[in-house]
């Protein structure tokens with residue numbers, strides 16, 4: 593273990609897990625290959641130690657994940673809270689903030705939990721979970737939560753994985769690294785090599801199979817995108833009217849079909865290093881922020897700019913999200929103002 597603090601945290605987590613017979617592993621929002629694969633791998637590891645393990649999500653499983661191998665093992669408790677008291681340890685995987693696990697009512701959920709029984713395993717920029725449970729928050733800046741499990745458990749203990757676990761961890765790595773297009777982390781290729789050697793299906797993991805609604809969203813969104821050359825910024829604002837259009841075009845699940853647009857437009861167009869989506873949440877009096885940044889070259893941190901503009905923002909340097917209390921027009925104006933200031937060097 594390179595990081596002395598991580599070694600201490602890992603020892604704390606093992607000590608907490610050792611006597612536990614029942615463990616809940618909770619996955620994060622967004623429900624994606626990394627959090628699901630990490631949960632499946634933990635379930636396999638902990639079951640070998642004769643623990644009863646439940647995989648739980650407080651968010652429903654999105655359309656893109658319903659065919660993911662092993663997803664049937666995750667129980668979606670998106671309407672009724674699970675019975676936390678039935679578990680001695682609750683492990684939160686692949687998220688750094690409370691709302692990613694416990695939703696908007698996270699303060700209420702947290703009141704019913706014993707923080708000493710909570711574990712967090714993650715690779716995002718540390719946030720409020722790290723601050724609340726530093727002793728059992730294993731946060732390492734690696735490609736994926738899957739790689740954190742590899743570095744901390746699988747590699748040191750020389751575990752031989754079942755093919756299905758190697759396979760989902762490989763999918764997680766490819767998803768979170770965007771097929772090795774994101775910034776490179778130490779050990780990433782060694783991790784990939786181990787997974788291939790243990791039977792992961794590369795061809796299946798890199799197969800692109802996009803829902804037609806992704807194409808429709810992109811065609812619609814490109815026409816609505818503001819390309820602002822002076823700020824190197826592409827900006828898509830989704831006010832209530834536009835959200836109604838999308839609902840009519842794609843159905844109520846329309847927010848799930850922006851992946852192709854985000855990948856293609858938000859950081860790959862020459863001259864536009866930053867890509868932002870602002871989505872009005874009229875019922876909540878807030879605005880949701882999503883961003884992507886070009887990976888190559890030295891670019892500003894959108895998270896820092898957004899924080900200066902009054903957003904709460906987090907995630908990774910080149911991809912992340914946040915929220916703003918107020919209306920869409922104010923969110924847009926303040927964000928553009930801070931971009932101007934940052935680029936002007938003021």
Ligand SMILES: [Mn+2]
Pocket residue numbers: 626627686715735736737768
């Ligand atoms: Mn991840």
